Amino acid sequence: MTGRATLPALVAVAFTAGTAATIAVAARQLGEAQAAASRSVARMAAELWELSGGADEAARSFVDAGIAIESVPAPGSGQPANRMGPGESPSEPGAHAYRAGSLQPAVWIAVPPQPRESPLPPTATALALLGSLLMSAWALARRRAPAPPGYPTIVALTATALLGAVAATTHRWADSELEALSDRHAGHALRAVEAALDLGTDPERAARVAGLPWAASAALTRPDQLWTMPQDVGVALAAIPDPPYATPFTVAVGRTTWHAGLVTLPAQGPAAPFRALHLALLGYEETRAPTVPLAAAATAASLLTALILFLLPLSAHPPLLRRTVTAWAFLAPAALLLAIFTFGPLLFSLWISLHEWHLVDPVHPFVGLDRYRQIILDVDWWTALRNTGIFTLHVPLAMAVALGLALLTRGSRRAVRLARLALFLPSITSVVAIAVVWKWLLNDGYGPVNQLLESVGLAPVSWLTSPEVALVTLMAISVWMVVGYQMVVFQAGLAAIPRDWYDAARVDGAGAVQRFRHITLPGLRHTLFFVLVTSVIGSFQVFGLVYVMTEGGPLGATDVAVYHIYREAWEFLRFGNAAAMSWILFAVVFVATWLHFRLLEGRAVHA
Amino acid sequence: MTPAPRGVTLRGVEKRFGAVTAVAAADLEVRPGELMALVGPSGCGKSTLLRLIAGLEEPDGGEVLIGERPVNDVAPGDRDVAMVFQSYALYPHMTVAGNLGFGLRVRGTNRAEIEERVDRTARVLGLQDLLSRRPGQLSGGQQQRVALGRAMVRDPGVFLFDEPLSNLDAGLRLRTRDEIAALHRRLGTTMIFVTHDQTEALSLGQRVAVMDQGRILQVGTPDAIYRQPANLFVATFVGSPPINRLRLSREADGSLTGGPFRFAPERPLDAATLAVRPEDLAIAPQGPQPDITPAVRQPDSTATVLRIEALGSEQRVHLDGPADAAWVVRASPSVRVSPGDPVHISVAWERTHLFGPDGSRMGPAPRPIHLLRDT
Numbered sequence: 003m004t005g006r007a008t009l010p011a012l013v014a015v016a017f018t019a020g021t022a023a024t025i026a027v028a029a030r031q032l033g034e035a036q037a038a039a040s041r042s043v044a045r046m047a048a049e050l051w052e053l054s055g056g057a058d059e060a061a062r063s064f065v066d067a068g069i070a071i072e073s074v075p076a077p078g079s080g081q082p083a084n085r086m087g088p089g090e091s092p093s094e095p096g097a098h099a100y101r102a103g104s105l106q107p108a109v110w111i112a113v114p115p116q117p118r119e120s121p122l123p124p125t126a127t128a129l130a131l132l133g134s135l136l137m138s139a140w141a142l143a144r145r146r147a148p149a150p151p152g153y154p155t156i157v158a159l160t161a162t163a164l165l166g167a168v169a170a171t172t173h174r175w176a177d178s179e180l181e182a183l184s185d186r187h188a189g190h191a192l193r194a195v196e197a198a199l200d201l202g203t204d205p206e207r208a209a210r211v212a213g214l215p216w217a218a219s220a221a222l223t224r225p226d227q228l229w230t231m232p233q234d235v236g237v238a239l240a241a242i243p244d245p246p247y248a249t250p251f252t253v254a255v256g257r258t259t260w261h262a263g264l265v266t267l268p269a270q271g272p273a274a275p276f277r278a279l280h281l282a283l284l285g286y287e288e289t290r291a292p293t294v295p296l297a298a299a300a301t302a303a304s305l306l307t308a309l310i311l312f313l314l315p316l317s318a319h320p321p322l323l324r325r326t327v328t329a330w331a332f333l334a335p336a337a338l339l340l341a342i343f344t345f346g347p348l349l350f351s352l353w354i355s356l357h358e359w360h361l362v363d364p365v366h367p368f369v370g371l372d373r374y375r376q377i378i379l380d381v382d383w384w385t386a387l388r389n390t391g392i393f394t395l396h397v398p399l400a401m402a403v404a405l406g407l408a409l410l411t412r413g414s415r416r417a418v419r420l421a422r423l424a425l426f427l428p429s430i431t432s433v434v435a436i437a438v439v440w441k442w443l444l445n446d447g448y449g450p451v452n453q454l455l456e457s458v459g460l461a462p463v464s465w466l467t468s469p470e471v472a473l474v475t476l477m478a479i480s481v482w483m484v485v486g487y488q489m490v491v492f493q494a495g496l497a498a499i500p501r502d503w504y505d506a507a508r509v510d511g512a513g514a515v516q517r518f519r520h521i522t523l524p525g526l527r528h529t530l531f532f533v534l535v536t537s538v539i540g541s542f543q544v545f546g547l548v549y550v551m552t553e554g555g556p557l558g559a560t561d562v563a564v565y566h567i568y569r570e571a572w573e574f575l576r577f578g579n580a581a582a583m584s585w586i587l588f589a590v591v592f593v594a595t596w597l598h599f600r601l602l603e604g605r606a607v608h609a
Numbered sequence: 610m611t612p613a614p615r616g617v618t619l620r621g622v623e624k625r626f627g628a629v630t631a632v633a634a635a636d637l638e639v640r641p642g643e644l645m646a647l648v649g650p651s652g653c654g655k656s657t658l659l660r661l662i663a664g665l666e667e668p669d670g671g672e673v674l675i676g677e678r679p680v681n682d683v684a685p686g687d688r689d690v691a692m693v694f695q696s697y698a699l700y701p702h703m704t705v706a707g708n709l710g711f712g713l714r715v716r717g718t719n720r721a722e723i724e725e726r727v728d729r730t731a732r733v734l735g736l737q738d739l740l741s742r743r744p745g746q747l748s749g750g751q752q753q754r755v756a757l758g759r760a761m762v763r764d765p766g767v768f769l770f771d772e773p774l775s776n777l778d779a780g781l782r783l784r785t786r787d788e789i790a791a792l793h794r795r796l797g798t799t800m801i802f803v804t805h806d807q808t809e810a811l812s813l814g815q816r817v818a819v820m821d822q823g824r825i826l827q828v829g830t831p832d833a834i835y836r837q838p839a840n841l842f843v844a845t846f847v848g849s850p851p852i853n854r855l856r857l858s859r860e861a862d863g864s865l866t867g868g869p870f871r872f873a874p875e876r877p878l879d880a881a882t883l884a885v886r887p888e889d890l891a892i893a894p895q896g897p898q899p900d901i902t903p904a905v906r907q908p909d910s911t912a913t914v915l916r917i918e919a920l921g922s923e924q925r926v927h928l929d930g931p932a933d934a935a936w937v938v939r940a941s942p943s944v945r946v947s948p949g950d951p952v953h954i955s956v957a958w959e960r961t962h963l964f965g966p967d968g969s970r971m972g973p974a975p976r977p978i979h980l981l982r983d984t
Contacts, residue, residue: 506699508664508686509663509690511685512715520700524702
């Protein structure tokens with residue numbers, strides 16, 4: 003059968019492709035890091051060239067370590083760019099070039115690419131080749147053999163182990179290569195800053211020559227003088243008793259290794275009080291091995307291999323195999339969408355909550371559960387959670403009202419139908435529109451509600467501007483909003499209760515109240531539960547009403563969890579905090595829902 | 610222990626749903642302790658009538674009495690009736706014990722007495738081991754018995770059954786039918802039993818009320834209903850296979866003619882229907898046979914056999930006559946005929962029925978004045 007011959011070959015192909023992808027991911031990352039380093043060195047050379055006013059000694063001394071520098075004439079005055087990549091420079095094809103543009107005439111400084119040792123990880127490549135050979139041999143052997151009776155566990159385990167080993171060795175290789183690159187790069191940066199200082203540049207400008215994001219131009223004893231250096235790094239540097247001068251060294255902060263260096267400052271000059279310039283360099287993304295992509299590639303390949311192997315026993319029954327493959331094909335798009343748009347963002351937010359994460363900063367050091375610890379001690383967050391909890395109390399009230407309305411508006415008379423429509427309208431209206439209208443209605447000054455109160459001689463109420471009242475006002479509006487929807491759901495539930503039960507209860511002598519208690523409520527049990535759980539979850543996620551009507555105020559009285567998270571993310575740009583809070587809120591909702599299931603749905607209702 | 614059974618009286622009871630008259634001026638007298646079967650085709654109003662008695666529907670006219678008491682304005686729970694529903698209507702969230710005791714509980718009966726009566730009822734119906742189960746965990750027959758028990762536990766004066774057997778399979782239905790009959794013998798309570806199955810009605814009811822289109826057409830013992838149907842509908846509805854009919858029309862000389870038969874009616878009629886039960890016909894094969902069946906000494910007509918249903922104890926012979934009617938004869942298995950055979954038909958005239966143009970019964974048909982003899 004076709005499946006029997008094709009599937010093992012597919013396994014071998016999937017395995018080989020997986021190893022190739024794993025290695026390619028790392029090689030590409032390394033290549034990019036090397037290009038970035040070359041670019042950076044070229045830029046430093048160009049900066050020094052400019053600082054020295056066209057005297058190339060400074061630049062030359064900077065690139066002493068076997069890197070050639072060539073000045074090339076500008077390719078044309080019309081050239082708008084001040085940077086060229088490999089292949090663009092006319093005289094140095096492989097070089098990265100920068101234009102020292104403020105000089106007349108403008109000059110291009112090109113630095114040829116740094117030599118690469120091995121473009122591929124030797125151990126990993128050998129492992130990958132061996133594994134591919136092994137899998138191919140197995141596939142060939144399988145060609146004539148009948149379909150195996152069960153899942154080929156040994157093959158799957160072997161493939162997974164090999165893929166894991168390839169990924170691990172690749173990772174180690176990439177890690178050490180990038181480490182070395184990073185080290186070399188840091189050395190260049192240090193020398194560039196020294197050269198700039200030698201040229202009499204002020205320390206801040208000199209530090210900027212290094213072009214790397216985290217450079218400090220101040221004494222570590224004066225944190226207010228720190229310049230773009232993370233405080234933790236500064237503290238770690240200050241803690242080193244006797245750091246070497248002019249040689250890069252490393253300091254570990256959290257999970258990130260920083261390259262650092264100390265440069266002596268000239269005795270006179272603008273930074274005279276300080277002895278030395280501290281540099282903290284290269285918390286670069288490029289200098290870290292691509293753990294996640296590598297793991298993803300290896301895992302995907304393992305999964306694919308395992309899936310194809312799962313089909314192998316089925317190949318003895320071609321119709322079953324066809325059905326299975328067809329089913330998978332139908333499920334695949336949905337699974338893919340779920341993975342990309344549901345689980346992906348979910349995991350990403352989890353990742354963000356465990357790392358330092360800002361919109362612009364490319365460096366994301368791991369902070370672990372620190373953030374969760376801070377949030378749990380954060381009073382404002384607890385206030386927001388408490389407000390959310392209080393707000394959620396509107397749910398049982400709304401349900402009681404909705405159930406009453408559902409009982410009242412049964413039947414199909416015209417008036418009843420119109421009443422149902424009117425009650426349902428808020429549920430299909432935009433929250434923002436509702437909020438804007440209510441905000442106007444309840445305005446302290448010109449709101450019709452207060453005017454009405456005054457016209458009948460009552461004192462106006464600060465519906466949205468008093469901390470005591472605002473949350474209650476929002477709860478009342480929320481009741482009004484959700485009651486229509488809940489009523490419709492209850493009506494569906496009521497319609498599903500057989501009339502016979504009511505008739506039987508009437509013959510049994512049950513009055514209206516007893517029928518409600520013994521027939522209606524038990525009959526609506528699942529509906530009530532459904533409405534309760536969905537409404538509570540919805541209530542925990544309230545946002546629009548608060549955002550439009552009160553913006554969390556007055557005095558944080560209506561600051562609910564999701565609004566708090568929103569502000570944390572988009573007002574204070576603390577995405578890590580926002581993500582962590584989201585997960586805490588998720589945990590709260592999860593526990594609440596679980597309790598619902600545990601206490602209500604699981605309980606045997608015995609009348 | 611069991612309270613005195615109560616009779617049920619309906620006087621001109623009417624019920625309309627919009628433009629539809631479900632029950633029209635119904636008069637019915639159910640005697641205390643009687644088992645009355647209410648039978649009719651679906652939509653005839655029999656269930657509505659039962660619900661009117663239970664108080665689940667309010668009559669638009671007339672009066673309902675239970676015992677001597679008019680109950681038009683009495684709530685269902687206070688009418689001293691219990692009802693068994695077609696769907697059983699067991700409360701799904703209560704146990705069997707909860708279901709049995711519900712009627713007592715809502716009346717505030719004390720706990721010990723509820724327990725005692727539930728136990729007694731469960732013993733009678735063999736439900737002791739099921740008391741802690743939910744209805745969903747019971748078989749159809751068990752649910753049936755719980756529904757019965759829920760009615761019994763309150764010792765009501767009147768039992769109302771709304772097609773309680775129609776959700777059971779054939780075997781269980783027969784058994785439950787016997788159980789209900791036995792229950793009636795033992796309790797001696799008045800029972801009104803609604804069914805669309807005329808066999809069930811005749812076999813179970815001490816008296817049977819036949820309904821059609823909201824009207825009670827006849828009330829009588831099963832035998833009277835079968836042998837002296839008040840009108841053509843009752844005659845047709847009751848009996849299986851259904852009664853054989855033949856349309857008669859008036860001739861110029863005032864006689865009534867249909868197919869091979871010609872009658873001289875006692876009084877002039879424009880049209881009439883002759884009806885004969887399948888067992889009141891006899892057939893014998895035609896031809897020069899010396900041993901002609903004794904029942905067919907004097908053939909009244911001839912026909913050809915179309916089809917034979919051999920049921921073992923009897924055979925139903927479908928004929929292609931007389932005339933354009935297709936009569937069925939219930940014959941002894943000893944009558945040897947096969948499809949395609951021409952046969953003689955003989956009619957037991959004294960047991961036939963003649964129905965007038967309005968469908969009401971005129972009495973047995975007279976002997977035909979002229980017989981179409983076979984050539």
